[in-house]
Amino acid sequence: xxxxxxxxxxxxxxxxxxxxxxxxDAETAAALNAxxxxxxxTDWHIHRLYADLLPGVTTVRALFHRYVIDANRDPSGDSLxxxxxxxxxxxxxxxxxxxxxxxGREPDAAEIARxxxxxxxxxxxxxxxxxxxxREKHGVAILYDCHSIRSHIPFLFEGKxxxxxxxxxxxxxxxxxxxxxxxDICARADNLTSVLNxxxxxxxxxxxxxxxxxxxxxxxxxxxxxxxxxxxxLPFDYDPEKAAGLRVHLKTIxxxxxxxxxxxxxxx
Numbered sequence: 097x098x099x100x101x102x103x104x105x106x107x108x109x110x111x112x113x114x115x116x117x118x119x120x121d122a123e124t125a126a127a128l129n130a131x132x133x134x135x136x137x138t139d140w141h142i143h144r145l146y147a148d149l150l151p152g153v154t155t156v157r158a159l160f161h162r163y164v165i166d167a168n169r170d171p172s173g174d175s176l177x178x179x180x181x182x183x184x185x186x187x188x189x190x191x192x193x194x195x196x197x198x199x200g201r202e203p204d205a206a207e208i209a210r211x212x213x214x215x216x217x218x219x220x221x222x223x224x225x226x227x228x229x230x231r232e233k234h235g236v237a238i239l240y241d242c243h244s245i246r247s248h249i250p251f252l253f254e255g256k257x258x259x260x261x262x263x264x265x266x267x268x269x270x271x272x273x274x275x276x277x278x279x280d281i282c283a284r285a286d287n288l289t290s291v292l293n294x295x296x297x298x299x300x301x302x303x304x305x306x307x308x309x310x311x312x313x314x315x316x317x318x319x320x321x322x323x324x325x326x327x328x329x330l331p332f333d334y335d336p337e338k339a340a341g342l343r344v345h346l347k348t349i350x351x352x353x354x355x356x357x358x359x360x361x362x363x364x
Contacts, residue, residue, distance in 0.1 A: 097121065099160050099218045102226065105152035108234040108357035109350060110226055112241045112301060113157040114167035114219065115139035121214075123207070124164045132196030135161055137187075139244045140332040145324055145339055146242055150350040154230060156223045158215075163187055163196060165211040167219045168241070168299035173208075176299055181251050186211060193251045223301070231311050236362045238274065238353050239314040241301050246328040247320035253295045259323050260290035260345075263298030263316035269306025270313035271362050277352050278315060285345045288323065313362065317349075 097119055116139045120128070143157055158167045169185040170176065181193070186203045189195055197203075203211065223239075230237040247257045260282040264275050275292070282290035298306070298316040306314030321328045323342050326335040356362060 097159070099158065099215050100222045101155075101157045101159055102222055103155045104226070104229075105154045106233070107150060107152040107154065107354050108230055108236055109150060109238045109240060109354050110154045110156065110223075110230055111146055111350075112223060112239060113139070113143050113155065114241070114299075114301060115162050115243060116141075116143045116157060117159040118161050119159050120161055120164060124161075124203075124211075127197050127201035127203075128163065129196060129198050131190065131194055132163060134330060135163065136330075137162060137183075137191050137245075138332070139242070140321065140325060141334040141339075142242050142244050142319070144334060145319075145343065146346060146350075149343060149347040150354060153350065153354075154226050156219070156226055158219045160215045165208075165215045167216055168243075168301050170300045170304075171212055171216055176303070185216075191246070191249045191252055223305075227305060227312055234357060236311045236313070236357050238270075238357050238362075239301070239305050239312065240350065240353065241299065241314065241316040243296075243299075243316060243318040244321050244324075245296075245318055247322045248328075257318075257320045258289040258291040258294065259320045260285070260288060261294055261296045261318035261320070262290065262292045263296050263302055263318065264293060264314075265298045265303050265306065266293050269298055269302050269308070270315050271308050273356060273361055274313050274315060274353065277356060278317075278349055281345060281349050281352065288342075288345070308362075311362070 324339040326333040
């Protein structure tokens with residue numbers, strides 16, 4: 097099974113999709129319990145949501161499910177949010193704190209090491225290669241990390257999550273002009289809410305690759321799933337009407353990032 101799908105383009109913008117994959121290797125599939133096999137915490141339909149919004153954009157998509165290994169977690173296993181509830185590099189629970197493995201079949205250290213090399217490392221080698229290719233072409237690369245999550249998950253956060261959740265690790269991962277542009281577009285979106293560096297400040301991908309001083313800018317967008325799904329529960333169907341309204345704003349975001357990169361405003 098190919099762990100990653102890459103589509104190369106000539107834009108300075110790269111879209112990363114670490115959590116839309118639904119494929120399981122045989123070992124993981126056999127060990128998951130009934131809850132785990134629902135794949136509940138997938139970023140459902142996010143690659144469809146962003147499809148064809150920006151001509152020439154490069155996409156890098158993990159095809160494996162995050163329950164195999166989470167491509168947006170630190171390979172060391174260190175928590176991105178110390179002291180806060182979260183899930184690990186190889187999750188053993190859902191975002192609702194429910195076990196996903198048959199008792200006694202959780203991955204041990206050797207299994208985690210196997211998954212790191214087979215899945216996580218392959219995804220990041222290909223993502224790194226695309227970032228470098230794009231930066232060599234344009235002198236700058238913008239990595240836009242695409243995510244979604246259910247709008248109500250008490251285990252992770254209180255209340256209802258805003259619709260747009262922008263993460264730049266408190267401004268460290270991209271130029272201020274990029275952060276401001278995205279935040280302003282989201283703030284102006286009618287009937288949608290937004291927050292900058294709220295509960296989600298950017299995962300390992302954003303924090304690892306975002307080096308604006310070296311010409312690589314990274315920003316994470318975590319969308320509440322109520323903005324584009326018919327329901328945030330099984331079967332997590334895509335809602336074309338909702339999605340169409342959201343895609344207008346996402347298109348504006350990507351076009352703005354593309355134009356800023358080409359303008360020379362982000363030159364080192």
